[in-house]
Amino acid sequence: MCVPGCQCPPGLLQDQQNQCVPAAMCPCVQEGKVYQPGALIQNSCNTCLCVQGSFNCTQDRCEETNPCPGTLVFSPRSCLVTCSSLDLSGQQPGQSSCKESLSGCVCPQGTVLLVGENIEL
Secondary structure, three states: OEEEOOOOOOOOOEEOOOOOOOOOOOOOOEEOOOEEOEEEEEEEEEEEEOOOOOEEOOOOOOOOOOOOOOOOOEEOOOOEEEOOOOOOOOOOOOOOOOOOOOOOOEEOOEEEEOOOOEEEO
């Protein structure tokens, strides 16, 4: 981040090292971290480019994710595996007998839901 400085000639800004630099050489600061000009960062689903001391970000509308309770994770088009939906006789570990894809909260991979708790397979 650069600021106008009394010691800098017209057209130059003072950087964090108290040097007079052109605006194109000014770094950006985000959450206390310094990024050099031209640096790209992600901000949610948008990409931001450091230009002249500030980030220019795309304005894409980000898909909202529903927070899941406890240790469940959000997984679009996934089936919540429970002991009753798990068919151990003909399935590989981690597969279930779900008939359709669902959107929502599921247990982390390798676990199933048993009375509100995730247990390992």
